[in-house]
Amino acid sequence: MPVNAALNWDQIQREATDILSRYIRLDTSNPPGGESKAVEFLARLLAGDGIESRTYQSAPGRDNLVARLRSSDTQSPPLLLLHHMDVVAANPQLWSKPPFDGLIRDGHVWGRGAIDDKGLGAIHLMAMLLLKRAAVPLKRDLIFMAVADEEEGGSLGTRWMLDNQPAEVQCEYVWDEGGVGSVGITGNRPVFTISVQEKRSVVVRLKAYGRGGHGSVASGGPLDRLVRALHGIQGFAGDVRFNSVTRRFFEQLAETQTSLAGWIMRHPEAPVSGSILRRQLRKVHTLNAMLRDTVTVTVVQAGVNSNVAPDEAEAVLDVRLLPDTPLEDFLQRLNRAINDESIEVTATDSPPSPPPSSTDTAMFQAMRRAVLTQVPEALVASMQTPVATDSRFFRERGINAYGLIPVVLTPEELGSIHGVDERISVQGLVQGIKIALDVLLDMCT
Ligand SMILES: [Zn+2]
Structure with a gap:
């Protein structure tokens, strides 16, 4: 992509790292949340690039933000970038770095929310700012949405917005959290999982x-x-139970495996697979949780x-x-x-339990292509996430929502989500912005 290639990525790295670090410093532990200060912060950054945003208060101190890059073309419905501003609590005594200082050390940005979900927010925001700066005409509106209250069920965040401001968030596709890039869980090939369905x-x-x-x-x-x-x-x-999404997920994952493991993944419901699969699932908790x-x-x-x-x-x-x-x-x-x-x-x-979001859409394919452009050796697989995300509120309304934090995380980084020493590598942050920008250029220009 010409726009993407011509950018000064060193400068973008500095800017994005600084944004994420400052974002982490706003303690939005939920409860109580207090997302209003995060909304002010994001609104200022957007305004700095001439992007107007609107604030919607669902309760005192609980604000949601929507910003929009407009297209003159009204044919294609908008694409919506979604992240939540609230975070889960962090016990500083267990952390090796203070959880709300946003320290930049050892090539990482440290702090609660570094990945979930301020990391994704910083990636979305940076990609949107870069698209605005490129001043290219858009073929559809791009919406940036930052919500409160995801960690406590979303009734003051996404659900509230869909109930109270449906026109503001009407869109064709949503890009949310849910899946990640990872390495070292099923071998050394990077695997990007895009969530299309979730447990309840x-x-x-x-x-x-x-x-x-x-x-x-x-x-x-x-x-x-x-x-x-x-x-x-x-x-x-x-019991372990498969459905169309998890069957397909295993089929895709089989590509990363040797012949026997690959065969089992392609035939997980065959009688001979049962005991071997169950033994493996005991070791990989996320896969286990996906299937039971x-x-x-x-x-x-x-x-x-x-x-x-x-x-x-x-x-x-x-x-x-x-x-x-x-x-x-x-x-x-x-x-x-x-x-x-x-x-x-x-x-x-x-x-x-709404139907899964389709993988046969321009958006899913754009995400897949963008990942493979930046990480050519990666495997991109659709999956069912064991966690609950705000995507469900959109899926309930028939809107395709895709969950992906587009960064290759190590098992240690992955384990720090909702855990101790949450951190994202600066390199990963930049990788995420490149992938996000590719998707936006593909879908919106
Ligand atoms: Zn989250």
């Missing part, structure tokens, strides 16, 4: 009531029963005094269902594993 998140609460009593004599009370119930669901996971219903105990609450057995006890389970698992069936299986009718089991509503 359900919160399940287990409650035990009854009589506690003096700690010296009471036993078999609510907390004891809850502990037994939790013991019953240890290791609870649904999963349950993780995330909160347990009971008791105040060391010498009083509590009258009630509660546990919260983070449940992730495959797109085609009926919630009722899952709850029946869970109840069987708990095997105690006195435990009250309640679940949040079953989220809808």
Whole structure:
């Protein structure tokens, strides 16, 4: 691409690194979020290049931003770049660098959100600024959208925007988070996964009531029963189940494997594949989570005094269902594993399961081409992400949404997402901007 090739990438690297570093310094841990300061920051950067943006407040301190590069051609509907400004909490005691200083060290930008999702935001923003500076006529509108509240369900962010400002975010394609580039998980060839479908998140609460009593004599009370119930669901996971997206994902991934592993990936449901596949899945948690219903105990609450057995006890389970698992069936299986009718089991509503976004679109192909231009040895595969993203709100409305942070991450960098020492390499950041700019040039000019 001529525009792309003529750019001063050293300067872009400095600018992008600086933007991401400053973005990380705005602590938007959710709760409480406080994304308004991030909106002000992004709006200023956009205005610096003459791009107007609008702010939509869903609650005090919770702002969302939409900026648009307009096309004079109204034939093609817009392409929307989406990222979330909020981040999950970080415990500074566990980190080797302060999580909200945005330090640039050892070729990396460090801090909470460096990858998820301020990293993607910086990539989208930089690509949009470069497109604006190139002053080329656009054949469709390009929308940059920064939302609040993704990490806590999106009801004040993407969902709120789609419900309250549908015209502002109407588009043909969405580029969101969900997949990444990685290396070292299934061999040394870089693999870029583009998410086209996701699992559904359900919160399940287990409650035990009854009589506690003096700690010296009471036993078999609510907390004891809850502990037994939790013991019953240890290791609870649904069977491995494939659907059209995961079958296709394995078929594509087979290319990176030697003959036996490749055969198994192409025939994952063959009887001989079963036990080998299950053994492998135990080692690769992300693949395992992609193919089963999963349950993780995330909160347990009971008791105040060391010498009083509590009258009630509660546990919260983070449940992730495959797109085609009926919630009722899952709850029946869970109840069987708990095997105690006195435990009250309640679940949040079953989220809808929209069809996957098509891979047979100009946008998916543009993303694929752009990745292969920048990383020719890569494999690009569509996949089902085990995490929930804002893409689901667009898919529910029939809009194709694609999830990709377009950067090759090492297993350590990948593990730092929602973990300790989150960081993105400066080189990766630039790679992401090059891929994003290629996609925008392809789709919008
Ligand atoms: Zn995220």
